[in-house]
Amino acid sequence: MAITQTTKEKVKLTAQKLFRERGYAAVGMRELAKEVGIEAPSIYNHYKSKDDLLREICFDMAQQFFAAFDKTVVTEEKFQRKLKAVIKAHIGVIASNPEASEVFFNEWMFLGQPHLGKFKKMRFEYEMKFRDIIDKGVKKGDFKKMNSKLIAFAIFSALNATYDLYRSNENLSQEEIAEDISDLLLKGLKS
Amino acid sequence: MAITQTTKEKVKLTAQKLFRERGYAAVGMRELAKEVGIEAPSIYNHYKSKDDLLREICFDMAQQFFAAFDKTVVTEEKFQRKLKAVIKAHIGVIASNPEASEVFFNEWMFLGQPHLGKFKKMRFEYEMKFRDIIDKGVKKGDFKKMNSKLIAFAIFSALNATYDLYRSNENLSQEEIAEDISDLLLKGLKS
DNA sequence: TTTTCAAACTAACAAGTGTTAGTTTTTAGC
């Protein structure tokens, strides 16, 4: 817990909150500034532009997803275990910051170039890491034969919506969410 | 296929396209009008306001989802069959209009009151129809015991993202999508 | 041919947009 908060941090946190609540395009700089407790032009002492702010939010999250994936080393040979581990890591990142995650998933389209292009590329690479596990699992016989692209899509869709579960708190723990959802999906992959 | 298209229809279709591509808040009335081939104020001969336009798009889709669900009468007693049938109906509605579906799922938050309230209520009711099938299936023993709310959430997340599959066409048929995804999910529910 | 009405138009308003310039205040280092 940060005892003190720099203005820059406050701007970023407030932007995350407002962008999530109302969408990037619908939030004005004056409104953002007011919520922070400063005047709009003061924001430009910390961020080059509105787009720059969105860029930082989105790319910070992207980095977290990659880091969580790469940190997940599974020595076990079973692909069910491997997939479950990265699913949990993915859900864990979302759980650690549902607000920024929602912005990441829903507002990236407002990024200007060249960031937008880089973002799409990174997201594709990340998705391919998952697809790779599924494909290898199918090849080895751990998973049934299937349209891996379609299945990976369905899995991501279920995982990426989990930010919604932390909004109006229903006393669902991250562990419970990760366990139930990965169980549902992994069972469906059984060969 | 409509051979001729009224201006009102053209406005609605163009709005669906633009709202999907760039988001409701980022699309201006002048831009929408230009794409239709008229001037901005002419739109007001057909729609009361920008919000009115979004309202029509969203509530038309809502009606289609309800209609498809209610039309799905399954005489079979197995809840797997019942659930599979409504899943397919749901995916079918999305497939029949992926563009409007995407607006429906992602832009409803820009609805003004009282439409926003009504929309939320309808969506909740619709989701409860699905939850109801799952709960009854669990009670009867067709599905394993589980957190039905969480599972319903995951199922909806997977289904509602399918509009994305029709965007950059990958030669995926609606039947293939519905079959693969419902298989994945139903297997995970097995008792 | 005249009347009527819907649907297009032009002009404009009031408010809001992101952002820059220039200035003052606050903070930190010596």
Added chain:
DNA sequence: GCTAAAAACTAACACTTGTTAGTTTGAAAA
């Protein structure tokens, strides 16, 4: 306490926003 830099401020620009008022056009009904 003095200096330098960071971070706040006010004022403003050029442009866009949704929408209204008032007018003209085009086609159908009489």
